Amino acid sequence: xxxxxxxxxxxxxxxxxxxxxxxxxxxxxxxxxxxxxxxxxxxxxxxxxxxxxxxxxxxxxxxxxxxxxxxxxxxxxxxxxxxxxxxxxxxxxxxxxxxxxxxxxxxxxxxxxxxxxxxxxxxxxxxxxxxxxxxxxxxxxxxxxxxxxxxxxxxxxxxxxxxxx
Amino acid sequence: xxxxxxxxxxxxxxxxxxxxxxxxxxxxxxxxxxxxxxxxxxxxxxxxxxxxxxxxxxxxxxxxxxxxxxxxxxxxxxxxxxxxxxxxxxxxxxxxxxxxxxxxxxxxxxxxxxxxxxxxxxxxxxxxxxxxxxxxxxxxxxxxxxxxxxxxxxxxxxxxxxxxxxxxxxxxxxxxxxxxxxxxxxxxxxxxxxxxxxxxxxxxxxxxxxxxxxxxxxxxxxxxxxxxxxxxxxxxxxxxxxxxxxxxxxxxxxxxxxxxxxxxxxxxxxxxxxxxxxxxxxxxxxxxxxxxxxxxxxxxxxxxxxxxxxxxxxxxxxxxxxxxxxxxxxxxxxxxxxxxxxxxxxxxxxxxxxxxxxxxxxxxxxxxxxxxxxxxxxxxxxxxxxxxxxxxxxxxxxxxxxxxxxxxxxxxxxxxxxxxxxxxxxxxxxxxxxxxxxxxxxxxxxxxxxxxxxxxxxxxxxxxxxxxxxxxxxxxxxxxxxxxxxxxxxxxxxxxxxxxxxxxxxxxxxxxxxxxxxxxxxxxxxxxxxxxxxxxxxxxxxxxxx
Numbered sequence: 001x002x003x004x005x006x007x008x009x010x011x012x013x014x015x016x017x018x019x020x021x022x023x024x025x026x027x028x029x030x031x032x033x034x035x036x037x038x039x040x041x042x043x044x045x046x047x048x049x050x051x052x053x054x055x056x057x058x059x060x061x062x063x064x065x066x067x068x069x070x071x072x073x074x075x076x077x078x079x080x081x082x083x084x085x086x087x088x089x090x091x092x093x094x095x096x097x098x099x100x101x102x103x104x105x106x107x108x109x110x111x112x113x114x115x116x117x118x119x120x121x122x123x124x125x126x127x128x129x130x131x132x133x134x135x136x137x138x139x140x141x142x143x144x145x146x147x148x149x150x151x152x153x154x155x156x157x158x159x160x161x162x163x164x165x
Numbered sequence: 166x167x168x169x170x171x172x173x174x175x176x177x178x179x180x181x182x183x184x185x186x187x188x189x190x191x192x193x194x195x196x197x198x199x200x201x202x203x204x205x206x207x208x209x210x211x212x213x214x215x216x217x218x219x220x221x222x223x224x225x226x227x228x229x230x231x232x233x234x235x236x237x238x239x240x241x242x243x244x245x246x247x248x249x250x251x252x253x254x255x256x257x258x259x260x261x262x263x264x265x266x267x268x269x270x271x272x273x274x275x276x277x278x279x280x281x282x283x284x285x286x287x288x289x290x291x292x293x294x295x296x297x298x299x300x301x302x303x304x305x306x307x308x309x310x311x312x313x314x315x316x317x318x319x320x321x322x323x324x325x326x327x328x329x330x331x332x333x334x335x336x337x338x339x340x341x342x343x344x345x346x347x348x349x350x351x352x353x354x355x356x357x358x359x360x361x362x363x364x365x366x367x368x369x370x371x372x373x374x375x376x377x378x379x380x381x382x383x384x385x386x387x388x389x390x391x392x393x394x395x396x397x398x399x400x401x402x403x404x405x406x407x408x409x410x411x412x413x414x415x416x417x418x419x420x421x422x423x424x425x426x427x428x429x430x431x432x433x434x435x436x437x438x439x440x441x442x443x444x445x446x447x448x449x450x451x452x453x454x455x456x457x458x459x460x461x462x463x464x465x466x467x468x469x470x471x472x473x474x475x476x477x478x479x480x481x482x483x484x485x486x487x488x489x490x491x492x493x494x495x496x497x498x499x500x501x502x503x504x505x506x507x508x509x510x511x512x513x514x515x516x517x518x519x520x521x522x523x524x525x526x527x528x529x530x531x532x533x534x535x536x537x538x539x540x541x542x543x544x545x546x547x548x549x550x551x552x553x554x555x556x557x558x559x560x561x562x563x564x565x566x567x568x569x570x571x572x573x574x575x576x577x578x579x580x581x582x583x584x585x586x587x588x589x590x591x592x593x594x595x596x597x598x599x600x601x602x603x604x605x606x607x608x609x610x611x612x613x614x615x616x617x618x619x620x621x622x623x624x625x626x627x628x629x630x631x632x633x634x635x636x637x638x639x640x641x642x643x644x645x646x647x648x649x650x651x652x653x654x655x656x657x658x659x660x661x662x663x664x665x666x667x668x669x670x671x672x673x674x675x676x677x678x679x680x681x682x683x684x685x686x687x688x689x690x691x692x693x694x695x696x697x698x699x700x701x702x703x704x705x706x707x708x709x710x711x
Contacts, residue, residue: 001469034459038403038442038665042415043611065462070621072463075403092563092596093522095610097257129614130448131404132372134522134594135196135529146199 004028006058015043019051023058024145033069046077051136061103074129081123082117084162086155087141091130094138103140105152109159123162124149166423168309168429169408171300174422177210187220187261188240189213190289194227194375195202195368195407196529201251202235208251209237212258220261226376228289231529233271240287247271275528276546277322281508281534284492288376293411294419299379305424307498312389312430315498317593320391321347324494326502329515331488333359333450334562334591335667336513336580342484345474346392349482354394357478358438359455360408363447364563367594370488372530374387374401374408377492380417382438383493384491386425389436392484397438398459403445447564447618450592451666452477452485454620465622466666486548487592489518491669510536513579514641523596526551535577540574543597554599557660558610558682562591562649564611564618565671567678568604603700605685605690610636619668626669627661633676640687643694643703645650650687654680 022039030078056066070076082157117124127160133139136148167618190208198612213220213297230238233247240309246269260266291298307407325340362370364641385397419425422550448454449464477483499504526548550556567588575596639645657673664670
């Protein structure tokens with residue numbers, strides 16, 4: 001069996017080196033697929049076709065399996081996120097404390113549904129299944145930063161600040 | 166590293182701590198950090214310096230009472246301050262050695278006195294990013310003891326004697342699981358720590374990993390020694406960045422100290438741990454699905470047997486335990502199985518950590534001895550339902566559990582008692598609901614969760630949860646019929662009996678338990694087109710239909 005030569009990096013973009021680093025650290029083993037997709041998402045913000053193709057070829061995983069994994073796990077997104085992201089927690093504690101109203105208010109204000117990005121690409125509206133900060137419910141993440149005991153007004157204010165940028 | 170060196174480290178930390186007249190512990194768990202307790206810590210450090218006090222300001226993990234954050238604990242005197250703002254730093258610094266600041270003081274004796282801390286014994290007292298802090302509180306003594314004084318069988322014997330049962334929810338006897346893996350053949354075995362805390366409304370594992378990560382690693386190492394494994398994985402949710410961060414630091418430090426790696430404590434025992442990130446799939450809490458995920462595949466479960474203890478990760482014998490289970494191991498080995506077995510109820514030993522949330526005054530993390538009544542937890546420790554509302558139900562076990570009504574609050578918390586009344590212990594989520602919660606809507610909420618989280622491998626779960634969700638939605642919108650209710654009950658038993666894994670088998674539980682204890686609410690929705698709690702908004706929807 002001839003030695004396997006990993007494919008060249010898709011472009012000059014330095015972020016590919018980070019992605020390659022994760023795979024190298026794991027000895028280009030097939031089981032590093034999820035780890036690598038995590039690195040792609042943290043470096044690029046989402047997984048696009050080129051990235052999935054590159055990772056699959058390098059790890060010698062069938063493209064179908066790589067795509068299957070990328071779409072199976074909720075944490076991975078195949079669409080580029082907006083400039084800012086409002087993530088509303090929809091875990092049980094937040095649900096009991098009225099997160100449905102928060103979500104409805106955000107959807108109405110931004111004119112998008114959860115999981116979508118505004119047309120101007122400024123704000124993405126996401127939901128999360130419990131971020132584990134139930135003691136501070138209802139909770140939202142503004143660009144990943146946790147904010148507890150959120151009210152409609154506070155949230156809309158934040159959204160307006162982002163939209164005015 | 167040997168026992169003398171371990172003692173030396175502990176002594177030097179204690180000596181270092183004695184140099185200070187005062188100690189200020191600042192909670193830097195996720196809850197308090199979201200209220201900028203990091204800035205508070207900086208302010209306190211600056212304030213004590215300005216006041217010329219010899220005081221050690223320490224970052225610690227979760228102190229439990231998330232509702233009152235940011236929390237600050239001042240020693241000596243164990244004075245707990247709540248809702249501390251950066252502006253309060255100088256006041257606190259000035260008060261050191263004198264009267265406590267009355268207006269900031271948290272006087273919840275009942276909240277803390279009824280708790281028994283084993284898993285959380287270090288939470289709020291040590292810096293989770295400093296391994297030496299852990300060593301100074303008897304850390305790694307248990308591992309040393311196991312490696313130098315005990316045989317593998319001795320360790321398993323102690324765990325069996327302790328009566329410890331799996332804290333992930335299933336309640337399988339830990340000693341039995343360990344001995345099965347120990348007996349399995351082959352020289353390559355794995356130990357996996359399940360930190361995929363997917364149950365929404367639960368955060369015990371997150372808190373333990375954030376507050377005392379070394380304790381989990383020590384438990385895993387002892388387990389590895391007992392079952393004969395040399396490699397471990399710890400599977401953590403990617404949604405818990407702080408826990409991942411602190412674990413990474415903990416792993417690095419444990420390796421540096423020679424407590425992980427090759428030839429631990431100058432013995433022939435080798436063990437190392439790798440972190441694996443989850444990617445947001447509830448089903449990965451199921452052990453076979455978790456194994457698939459570590460192997461880089463989609464997290465779908467497979468039929469058991471063979472159990473992971475015989476054929477698990479890469480088809481090798483694998484021991485999987487929950488974070489909290491591993492956190493119990495070190496004290497059991499240190500103090501003996503009998504000591505542990507003396508705590509708790511007859512068939513459920515030790516303590517259990519619960520995440521107390523929802524409509525309750527003292528939200529946060531509590532650790533209580535098994536057998537304590539739900540009433541003591543909710544009304545005593547939790548401080549009851551706030552804002553003059555009345556208690557309606559408490560939900561345990563998340564999407565796999567059930568809702569327990571008010572008249573059953575006097576039962577003692579144990580694995581068997583909770584199953585008997587249609588709920589489960591679960592991983593430890595305990596969500597309190599008051600009269601503003603509609604139980605039909607709660608059932609619908611959990612069903613929606615199970616529907617989205619179903620992996621799709623087996624039909625009863627994939628199709629059944631979707632159909633049940635549709636029926637519940639019909640009832641919630643006021644268009645449901647009594648036939649719908651019958652069909653719902655029929656589907657519940659089908660899905661329960663025919664699903665492949667725990668997710669599907671337990672998905673009907675929230676529906677079944679609400680039907681059992683709150684049937685009149687379902688009837689109210691169907692017959693009277695009315696939602697007493699005012700959650701379902703039937704009127705508005707009926708108008709749209711008309």
